Amino acid sequence: MQDVRVDLSKQSTGQHITEESQSLTKNQNETYKNNIQNAVAQKKDLALQIDNSPPSYLDLLPFYLPFGIFCIMFYIDYYYQNPFIVVWLAYVAIPIADYTLPVDHKNIPENRIKAYERDWRFMVPVYLVWLIDVGIYFWILYSVSIGQIAQTPASFVIYVISYAQPGAINATIGHELIHRKEKIHKIFGTLSYSKMLYSHFLIQHIVSHHKKVSTPEDPSSARMNESLYEFYWRAIPAGYVEVWDIEQKRLAREGVSPFNPLRNRILLFNILHIAYLGLIFQIFGLHTVCFHLVYSLIITLMFEAVNYLEHYGLSRKKDANGNYESVNIKHSWNAPQMITNWILFKLQRHSDHHAYSYKPYQILDSFPESPMLPYGYSVSLVLSFFPYIWKKVHNPLAVATNNDTKITEEEKRELDKWIIGTLIGVSIVLTYITFIMIGFKST
Secondary structure, eight states: OHHHHHHHHHHHHHHHHHHHHHHHHHHHHHHHHHHHHHHHHHHHHHHTOOOOOOOOHHHHGGGGHHHHHHHHHHHHHHHHSOTTHHHHIIIIIHHHHHHHSOOOOOOOOGGGHHHHHHOGGGHHHHHHHHHHHHHHHHHHHHHHHTTSSSOSHHHHHHHHHHHHHHHHHHHHHHHHHHTSSSHHHHHHHHHHHHTTTOTTHHHIIIIIIHHHTTSTTOTTSOOTTOOHHHHHHHHHHHHHHHHHHHHHHHHHHHTOOTTOTTTOHHHHHHHHHHHHHHHHHHHHOHHHHHHHHHHHHHHHHHHHHHHHHHHTTOOOOBOTTSOBOOOOTTSSOBOOOHHHHHHTTTTTOHHHHHHSTTOOGGGOOOOTTSOBOSSOHHHHHHHHTSHHHHHHHHHHHHHHHHTTOOOOHHHHHHHHHHHHHHHHHHHHHHHHIIIIIIOOOOO
């Protein structure tokens, strides 16, 4: 009996030692695991250690490209009387460059984002483009008023189309500025649209478009199979109506009449537009007013064409309760082409813009999994003016995106044929107009 108690005592002691050993081993394993996790975290923290060194001038230089293009345009027009060179650059030279140069999916490293975001130097090319466009615009109005240019129907068409191009880029600048938090930037951004008599865009875009994008409720989102011209007919008037409704509801909450021209911004904007046209008439005359109206119309059509291609055919799904899914990176068309991204201040990284609307252009990210246009916005703009070709190219892409699938290689080759064929035809026509019909006349 005593032997049994001794054995049980030994067994109990041995079991206790084993349990302590297991507990110690478990603690050691947990400690080791925690040490590994801490080491990984420390390594990650070290890798993501904030780097506040300023971006190099090579990072800034590409965004001066539009400023350089407009300087070249003005120089060639002033000395050789051919402003149409900017149209040739935009729709012949730049598409060729986009096609031949590698695409750009490079994003700013996470530990460098703050340095890029806070660097005021990225605003310099933005405001330089704003200033050169406004300066050239007033020079053009003066030149029209003294009879120096745009006096014959052909000259009128050439000059109004040519100088609408920098105006359209300034509209892109306006889009960048109205999304900044600082009021001064919003003012200059709104002035970009006021110059083209389209100030209400500020309200529609910020209040409505970013909430309703890629739904039937958004006037600025193009439907599947809707041509550009049908989009114009629907979206432009609907934009004015929508802003009127927004202002009416806002003023109703404040107990103010929607017909109060000092409180209803759409009324105020348009009164100021009329007053501005009256000022142009007093200073520059009726012919210049006509020039300005056509100039504004062309910029508006170009600007709305970009809206058309940015979301064409893409749709947000509804859940069982009829609520739309949240906006994600599949609801905007992107384009990674390098040159047009520089010229448009990365507007082509549109998915990230809709995800983070206050992000400045220099830190917008590219997502390869986002829907991608076959070529940059300049090429897509050309294609959009030919509805049959546009649908032939973009419908398969939109259907595949909405269904979370991809087009086949055979379909891709078919799309390339339509794109290349269209660009060759347009390039021949624009080259003939620029270098043969208009030519270069030394002053």
